[in-house]
Amino acid sequence: MTRRILPFLSPALLALLLFVAFPMVWVFRTSFNELAEGAYIVEAMTLENYTRFLTEPWYLVNTLWFSVRIALLATAISVICAYPVALYIAKTSGLQRNVLMALTMAPLLIGLVTLVYGWIVIFRGGGLMNSLMIALRVYDQPVRYMWDIKGVVILLVYIGTPYIVLSLLDSIERINPFLVEAARNVGANRWTAFWKIVFPLSTPGLYAGLVIVFSLNFAAFAVPLMIGDSNTQMIGLVIYREALLNNDLPFASALSVIMVSVNALLILGMSALAGRLILSRLEAKR
Amino acid sequence: MTRWDISTIALRLVTFSMMAFLIFPIAVTLIVAVNPREFVLPPNGFTLDWFRAAWSSKTFLRGMGVSLVLGLAAALIANALALPAAIALARTNFPGKGAINLILMTPLLIPTTILSLALYIYFVRVGYGSGLVPLLVGHAIHIMPYAVRILTASLLNFDPSYEEAARNVGAGRIRTLFSVTLPVIRTGLISSLTLCFILSWNDFPISVFLAPPSWTPLPVELYSYIKFQYDAVAAALASSLILLSAVAMVVIDRLAGLRRVLRS
Secondary structure: OHHHHHHHHHHHHHHHHHHHHHHHHHHHHHOOOEEEOOOEEEOOOOOHHHHHHHOOHHHHHHHHHHHHHHHHHHHHHHHHHHHHHHHHHHHOOHHHHHHHHHHHHHHHHOOHHHHHHHHHHHHOOOOHHHHHHHHOOOOOOOOOOOOOHHHHHHHHHHHHHHHHHHHHHHHHOOOOHHHHHHHHHOOOOHHHHHHHHHHHHHHHHHHHHHHHHHHHHHHOOHHHHHHOOOOOOOHHHHHHHHHHHOOOHHHHHHHHHHHHHHHHHHHHHHHHHHHHHHHHHHHHHO | OOOOOHHHHHHHHHHHHHHHHHHHHHHHHHHHHHOOOOOOOOOOOOOOHHHHHHHOOHHHHHHHHHHHHHHHHHHHHHHHHHHHHHHHHHHOOOOOHHHHHHHHOHHHHOOHHHHHHHHHHHHHHOOOOOOHHHHHHHHHHHHHHHHHHHHHHHHHOOOOHHHHHHHHOOOOHHHHHHHHHHHHOHHHHHHHHHHHHHHHHHOOHHHHHHOOOOOOOHHHHHHHHHHHOOOHHHHHHHHHHHHHHHHHHHHHHHHOOHHHHHOO
């Protein structure tokens, strides 16, 4: 059996081994190397790149902690924006549904630079965003979005929301409508039916979307590169800069290892927290 | 269920505002691109001058050429690698199938920043630096999971007895592949190639890490342009990209169902 399948699987698996697994191992190894004068990499076994990161408050606070905060904020806003949309789309059908789905998925297929261009036009001084915010009385005078963290967060929310909508829809559409009807029949109001039935059953999709979007936001470098400024040092951008502009590949590698580990830890932490919350709800019910 | 109760209205209101948010930058770009007065809104007419300027810019045309070659090559490579894997996944059951499926999806699970950096370091260390090969490899590897997903789904939809019948009347493996399997999954293959092409064509993060100076894809070219000036010519180019993506969306949706394809 294996002999028959292997020829089919081997081209793809070989490509992944050569161009994903090996490079990732290589990054890990490079993170222990040294950088000599003239951007030469010297084979070594040093923790210097890690200690440089961990002992420098600028990296710890203004890069790592800053990225965590921005990623969490943008993810939270995306969830708040996506949830009602997914609930509404799940109820629709026909043309309305097709249009809503197309609008939701459009940002996923249109390239990032194209979308960023549109936002730059909106953000520019005296542009649409400022007129809109003043009209809505959010601010009473023009504020900066370009080269500012506000713009970065708006862009991250913009890119993240469609993913969460799609992933929530997967869960919400699987909910048996009779469950909600049954709850309503025994006297639950809309709100109770939502909290006791729809919301708990939507958590798998919510969680999947959350994990993807948080990881995307945490690793983002293109958005801070195009919209942000020197105060928006998200870790992905710092990696990009160290690798391509400063040519410090060992340090960029160490940053990548740190980024992936912190990401994994945060996701594990979030799942543990989610598990505890669900457990405590179950306890409370008893 | 009454259609006009308060919670449905609230949901609809929120949904429609979110849709306005999602379409906002796209609509603004399209309007600026055909507005005769640069950036002055509301528009006072209709012009294709910006498009003409964008489409006659040497830099942009060159970027289009690079992105076209890159996108076609990456899509072909990704699908050539993905098709046999998809056949194995759709046709057979073997121990560890779930794990293999997950492994095939890894390029989507690793943040693009990390994957690009890893490829960059890898190629620098093996003495290649940035060049056409790393760029092509980066694009092809990144889009391969999408091809595996679409092709597996379309193979699952078709009856393997066609293949058996072909084999029974004496067609060889290769002959069966080309005269039975490929024609039957033609729609799947076309949508997979379209999706892979458009993802590569629009990609920015991978290209920015791996593209050599002499091979700048269009999105990177557009980025370096708008870094210094964001005029209506850039809007016309961005609009051309939006329209191309829209065409791809329609093709993929008709043939494979866009939602099934984009689910991460």
